[in-house]
Amino acid sequence: MCGVGEASTTYRSLAEQLRGWPEGRLVALLRARPDLATPAPSDSSALASRAATRASVLRALDLLTQAELAGLHALAHDAETRGDVPAATVDRLGALALVWSAPGGPRPLSVVADLLGPPPSTPTDSPPPLATVEQPEDRTTRTAVGAAFDVVRRVEVLLDEWGRTPPGALRSGGLGVRDLRAAARLLQVEEPVAALLVEVAAEAGLLAVASPTGAEVWLPTGAYDEWCRLDPAHRWVELATAWLRTARLPGLVGSKDASGRTANALAPGLVDSHAVDSRALVLGTLAELPAGLALASGTGVPSLVARASWLRPRRPATQERLVGWAVSEATELGVLGLGALPEAGRLLVAGEPAAAAAALAALLPAPLDHVLVQADLTAVAPGPLLPDLAARLHQVADVESRGGATVFRFSSASVRRALDVGWSAADLHEFLASVSRTPVPQPLSYLVDDTARTHGTLRLGWAEAFLRCADESVLTALLSHRGVEHLGLRLIAPTVVVSTTPVDELLTALRELGAAPVVEGPDGTVHLAAAPVRRARTPRRAAPGRDAARDAAAVTAAAASIRAGDRAAANRPPQLVASTPADALAALRQAIEAGTTVVVGYVDNHGVTSERVIEPRTVDGGQVTAYDHRVQDLRGLAVHRITSVRPASGRS
């Protein structure tokens, strides 16, 4: 690695150094500081310039550990200890383009010194230790798998329910407190867990706001149907990935903000830009624990908080709760189990969702094709059921208890429901015999027959009008009359005819046929419609897997474009004068870093262009602060008034 730590190679500027970097190193930089890559810089000068902007440097400083920050301090401010900074630290700072190899040794970007603030009071070179306990690996894995299985099952139960009876969307966009409470009850979990599941489902694109009947409601999306077709392991990967990548904070749901308003689940604004990095930090740290060690249950989280504040000392105080939430949410979602990262979680964090799904799938119980039917009219599925079988059981029985197993209860109401959707008694008998591993108990067979016996003895149908007449012959005569075919008449009893023709039309038609009917009482039509299962449109969102690939491609493309720009610049005749605003800024930043003097063309207040010889010190807020040789003092120049920048010749 040709780091800045090697004293042998020095450069005149950061841009020059970047130009000399191999492509792999450039890609690593763009990956570590993604803000440098969007939009792709035109060449190394532009990249160096962008890397020295305050906003970007602040972000980069955020990524430093306490030891690295201390090293940077020494390099920037402390001439005595700068030699003591470990080479690895210098390398790391160099890799982030915060420090470059100047002729006098590694030198931090000048803007860094401004932004660093006071030195850390008690710099510690090594990270604080984690509080860990020994925890057998199979136990942690089992716990995580159990949680993963539960999460998938609960999301499915909840969204199925919401597909039938969707909860309203608040005017502010969130989910009402009462609906969240109902969801928690349905899922038999605490409200914070329900909030997490709802948030994750929405982030995974399975849940969105729609207004199928006017009012806005939360509905499962079309993507939910696709998700349901995946196997449980892949379903879990979708949810866990959505959680890893969201900046939202489900942990805030239910808390009160400064003005005393309670935060609703799914409400906009519950975000923190550090959330994603905090999760990555927590999981990355736990991924380094050797097998068989797990985070201790009581003292583990505080020690992890201490570790996190060593790794990211510049983060705001909210980092503490972000770390806590990351651990509790990861445990709830099955990414963690008893404080250790199982294989599936490890692979997921490493960005290998397919492998994570495969690792999880191997541990999940295989779906069953049978149930145990009992004389108390219950059927117990002692594990997950094949989706098709589960769907059919849901039609004929009610769920009484959920978990690793499902307990179904048959009742005359549930059997009637099955008959209503087209099952026959024979179908039911056959189905029960085929899914029951043991003989079907006699009371259940009896229940089916007894319910079927009375099913359908009452008939109803649609009619627009009825005709009744005490004299049966009148109706018989009417039905045999020519010209009544289009009236949709049907004899349903010797003295009653129904018609599909509305009363007023029928009245006219019958009068035309010579009959003399009178209208009797108010008419009524019955509409029977099962509540349709509704869906919202899937919000446009790139699939998480594709995102990662796209990010990688974008970084590589940006690196390639920088190199192309560099080659073009190299092939151009040396052009000393920077005349575009971007070039001018790059040249100014370069001069700041190199501490050189430049000649700038400057338009003053009167529109007069003049040339000034200056030593730029900082660029900030559209203002260059520079030592002006003419007035022999610091002066501020507006960047937009600088027309050109060229190196001052004759000064070494």
Place this chain on the structure above:
Amino acid sequence: MTDGPLIVQSDKTLLLEVDHPRAAACRLAIAPFAELERSPEHVHTYRLTPLGLWNARAAGHDAEQVVDALLEHSRYPVPHALLVDVAETMSRYGRLRLHKHPAHGLVLSSTDRPVLEEVLRAKRIKGMLGERIDDDTVAVHPSERGNLKQALLKLGWPAEDWAGHVDGEAHPIDLDEDGWQLRSYQREAAEAFWHGGSGVVVLPCGAGKTIVGAAAMGRARATTLILVTNTVSARQWKDELVRRTSLTPAEIGEYSGAVKEIRPVTIATYQVLTTKRKGVHPHLELLDARDWGLIVYDEVHLLPAPIFRMTADLQARRRLGLTATLVREDGREGDVFSLIGPKRYDAPWKDIEAQGWIAPADCVEVRVSLPSAERLAYATAEPEERYRLAACTPHKTDVVRRLVKTHVDQPTLVIGQYIDQLDELAAELDAPVIKGDTPVKERQRLFDAFRSGEVGLLVVSKVANFSIDLPSAEVAIQVSGSFGSRQEEAQRLGRLLRPKAEGKTAHFYTIVSRDTVDADFAQNRQRFLAEQGYAYRIVDADDLA
């Protein structure tokens, strides 16, 4: 994933697959802390409740044992939240303790000061406590010992009662194991009770709860007050005690509506104790009439509310509760826990049956169709009249006659609720009838005749439901019953579950009218019996052999 027999559900039910090779081991492991809710043929359902977990703590089990049992036997990973909840709930028991302070008498103390502070601030507890003795101890008015335990349980911090019992007035009582022997579970139950101090023993009808009571008295060897549900039951207790122990009839008194005797062993009915005259309970002095060393509560699940209040004042005496079920229709299981004591012993019905103590029962529901005239009458009847109309259809009589004929050589009970119907049946079948207005003496005579085999068929009303021992009954035919109460069902089945010679099968018939509320109530019955693991069949009256 392991291949364990247990599945832990997120609603805190535990499903145990009984045909699994390791089911027996698992049952032993979870029985101390989980309550058996249903035991149909393939999968038994247990439930984790705070009371159940505290019962386990009281019996000396700790959370680690519970968690290990769940993890060891569970087929699928156990939800982490549930394990945390179990540990948390169990750790609540015993943070507070009642005990005797050498200087201050009865005190409440805690090893966990915040808990003590929390309960001291609870409104309903304030009046029960005296002065604060030190940071961790506060005095308790001795009269509030029971009320305080009740209130603390409601707050979710059940207290351990270490304050001990008075010995009471000594009285020699020994088991007289001549020609019979204490069964192993009866001995275990009595031992478990004695070591626990006070508490409840749960055994099914017919498993010999009376003998467990006698065994406990043999341990206490002190004057004993026995509270039972009714007079007939009181006489049975007396007979049984004379037969099984060294007690003579002269040592045993009956304190009921008819007789008021107070002897070293006194058997009183709930009814006489709860009788009120001019707003006071005139017979309360019975509780203080002697220095009782042991108080036995028969059928704890039926204990009337006023007795709970009286029991709150008896906390210094040893209390033994006997019952077939801890489930109370009024949901006051918590009061049983805090006032009588935690569960000390139980065994599932089916287990005892398998050991051969109880006759297996064959439960059959016979459905009769009402003719259309009666159906019309039923459909147009007032709602409150409907059950009576459906239950008392004359068509049932015919079915009863046929059933009696089928079982002609077996002692048979016909059980019903409506007097008219019973009289009609008795006349039709030419059998004696026992109703509410039958004098106790006449009842006793008929029951004795039935036991001896002189009378082979009895028609009885619901007065026969409770605690009358008819071990010879082999067939019961139920024609009407009050609204399908589970408790009543347990009692009726209990009539039949008394031990039978050479493993005969008992038959339990229920006759119901199809498509009426009668059939709806029958559904509760069916569910209850099936949940208890009994074979249950439904047949049409026309298909009856």
